[in-house]
Amino acid sequence: MFPNHQSPLKEANADMLLWSAFQNGDRKAFASIYQKYIDELLSYGYRVTSDRQLIRDSVQDLFLHIWVRRGNLAVTDSIKFYLFRSLRNRIIRNLEKHPERLHADIGMVAELAEDSNVFESAIFGHDGPSDSYEKLAEAVNRLSPRQREAVQLRYLHGFSLDEIAEMMQMNNQSVRNLLHRAILQLRLFFETAGGLLVFLSALQNFSGR
Amino acid sequence: MTEKYQTYTLADFIQDEAFIQWAKSPNEAGDAFWEQIAASYPYQKEVIAQARQTVLNLAELSRPAFDEKEAGLIWAQISGQMNEAPVSASVFRLGWLRYAAAAVVVLLTAWGIRHWYREPETLYAQRTEQLENVHEEINETGNARIVQLPDGSQVTLAQGSRISFSPNMDGSKREVYLSGEAFFDVKRNPSKPFFVYAGELTTRVLGTSFTVRSFEKENVASVQVRTGSVSVEARAPRKTQSVVLAPNQQVSFFRKEERLSMGLVKAPQPVIPQAELARFTFNNAPVGTIFDSLSKAYGIEIEYDKEAVAACRLTSSVQEESLFEILGVICEAIEADYQVAGAKIRISDPHCN
Numbered sequence: 038m039f040p041n042h043q044s045p046l047k048e049a050n051a052d053m054l055l056w057s058a059f060q061n062g063d064r065k066a067f068a069s070i071y072q073k074y075i076d077e078l079l080s081y082g083y084r085v086t087s088d089r090q091l092i093r094d095s096v097q098d099l100f101l102h103i104w105v106r107r108g109n110l111a112v113t114d115s116i117k118f119y120l121f122r123s124l125r126n127r128i129i130r131n132l133e134k135h136p137e138r139l140h141a142d143i144g145m146v147a148e149l150a151e152d153s154n155v156f157e158s159a160i161f162g163h164d165g166p167s168d169s170y171e172k173l174a175e176a177v178n179r180l181s182p183r184q185r186e187a188v189q190l191r192y193l194h195g196f197s198l199d200e201i202a203e204m205m206q207m208n209n210q211s212v213r214n215l216l217h218r219a220i221l222q223l224r225l226f227f228e229t230a231g232g233l234l235v236f237l238s239a240l241q242n243f244s245g246r
Numbered sequence: 247m248t249e250k251y252q253t254y255t256l257a258d259f260i261q262d263e264a265f266i267q268w269a270k271s272p273n274e275a276g277d278a279f280w281e282q283i284a285a286s287y288p289y290q291k292e293v294i295a296q297a298r299q300t301v302l303n304l305a306e307l308s309r310p311a312f313d314e315k316e317a318g319l320i321w322a323q324i325s326g327q328m329n330e331a332p333v334s335a336s337v338f339r340l341g342w343l344r345y346a347a348a349a350v351v352v353l354l355t356a357w358g359i360r361h362w363y364r365e366p367e368t369l370y371a372q373r374t375e376q377l378e379n380v381h382e383e384i385n386e387t388g389n390a391r392i393v394q395l396p397d398g399s400q401v402t403l404a405q406g407s408r409i410s411f412s413p414n415m416d417g418s419k420r421e422v423y424l425s426g427e428a429f430f431d432v433k434r435n436p437s438k439p440f441f442v443y444a445g446e447l448t449t450r451v452l453g454t455s456f457t458v459r460s461f462e463k464e465n466v467a468s469v470q471v472r473t474g475s476v477s478v479e480a481r482a483p484r485k486t487q488s489v490v491l492a493p494n495q496q497v498s499f500f501r502k503e504e505r506l507s508m509g510l511v512k513a514p515q516p517v518i519p520q521a522e523l524a525r526f527t528f529n530n531a532p533v534g535t536i537f538d539s540l541s542k543a544y545g546i547e548i549e550y551d552k553e554a555v556a557a558c559r560l561t562s563s564v565q566e567e568s569l570f571e572i573l574g575v576i577c578e579a580i581e582a583d584y585q586v587a588g589a590k591i592r593i594s595d596p597h598c599n
Contacts, residue, residue: 064484068321071324075320079316080309089313093319093320097320097327100324101324173307188308192270195267197263223304224256
């Protein structure tokens with residue numbers, strides 16, 4: 038459903054051709070770029086802020102900006118990364134312009150949930166969903182906003198640690214830690230109840246390292 | 247290199263770059279590699295399978311719900327503003343781009359064509375979806391259907407067409423959204439202009455009657471004016487153009503070419519009462535006078551060379567013939583031809599004795 042990474046080289050070449058055509062003013066190339074990445078950009082936008090109008094404005098600003106400035110943009114081999122990073126920066130900038138909108142949003146929010154006892158409550162809650170997929174869903178919802186952003190960039194959008202680091206303005210090791218903590222929090226929900234014990238014992242080694 | 251995988255837990259697998267890539271987009275090389283790992287460490291087989299499913303679950307679960315219509319709405323905004331935005335000069339003029347361009351054409355066919363040809367289809371949907379309180383009439387019958395609008399105007403909706411409007415029309419404008427073809431008889435109200443949005447065409451009137459035709463699958467959309475004057479704007483990705491139409495004039499918009507073309511309707515109707523037209527009798531009258539009278543009766547400019555027709559006189563009367571039938575009769579008599587050129591009619595030089 039999303040562009041695949043089957044062959045990153047081919048993908049990069051296709052992107053470069055598309056980008057050059059767009060830089061030369063080809064409207065169809067521009068429309069293709071939009072069409073190709075808009076769904077992913079929107080789902081990422083919704084992760085960064087819940088303000089729908091702000092996402093809309095930011096996406097529109099971003100595409101109009103690159104259309105107008107197309108002659109002066111650098112050559113890129115990853116349009117997707119370029120667009121994601123630009124959209125995030127734009128949303129953050131727009132949020133800063135509208136401080137009243139800040140409270141609900143990620144990146145601005147102190148990472149309250151990160152060290153909380155979410156983990157315990159998830160384990161010991163008895164009346165939660167029984168299906169393991171639903172349990173995982175619930176656990177994902179309990180991640181901190183930054184953890185969820187990193188998980189989404191990694192697993193949904195398929196970015197590398199370096200790319201995520203650049204986007205979220207962190208260093209590579211911090212992203213690694215952020216994701217690692219998220220996975221630790223989620224680990225109980227990876228498996229069905231039957232596999233749980235085996236998995237837990239394996240985890241003890243894992244956590245002890 | 248592969249030894250590390252013998253002690254990998256599920257959590258390790260799902261943090262492994264190569265593993266994530268393969269789980270998200272499996273390919274033959276990846277399949278072979280991970281099958282090899284599973285064969286070397288059979289106890290990892292189940293872990294690998296679960297880890298793979300977990301990567302996919304995490305991808306799905308981390309995706310926020312969003313409104314799928316959003317992409318189209320935003321694009322409509324962007325493409326509307328692209329034309330206004332100043333264009334900066336491109337600095338890339340490399341020779342190899344010619345080859346790149348050829349490759350891009352192939353790559354873009356699917357996306358590009360799908361996009362550009364889909365857009366007009368969704369304009370009606372995009373616009374009406376945004377309206378809060380909207381009434382829609384769809385004509386699925388085989389015949390035209392009459393729809394009364396809240397402001398007293400009347401719409402004759404052609405088959406296969408649909409129209410949306412606010413049930414009370416209480417804003418400062420009267421706005422109607424059309425997909426397909428309809429004849430509008432608009433009640434005059436100078437303080438509340440009447441707008442018809444149909445694909446790229448926006449038609450603005452105060453009180454008049456006209457037909458709008460904009461079927462999404464057709465390349466040509468048009469507006470034909472019966473009475474009054476009508477302004478039409480065509481807003482397309484590359485440019486926005488506008489014209490003002492008089493009675494019996496029509497404008498055609500060619501979607502692919504984004505070209506507006508003025509012309510005359512197929513069957514011009516007199517702008518004076520039919521009864522008055524029926525009283526037109528010409529008795530050995532100069533042909534120039536006849537052309538001038540017809541021009542006034544239909545509100546259409548008729549061009550001819552005064553000197554060339556000076557010698558021509560004709561006796562004739564108008565019964566129920568159409569304008570073009572009348573012109574045909576006259577031209578035959580004076581050995582001339584008429585031609586519709588844009589929104590005018592041009593008469594070639596006659597041969598009168």
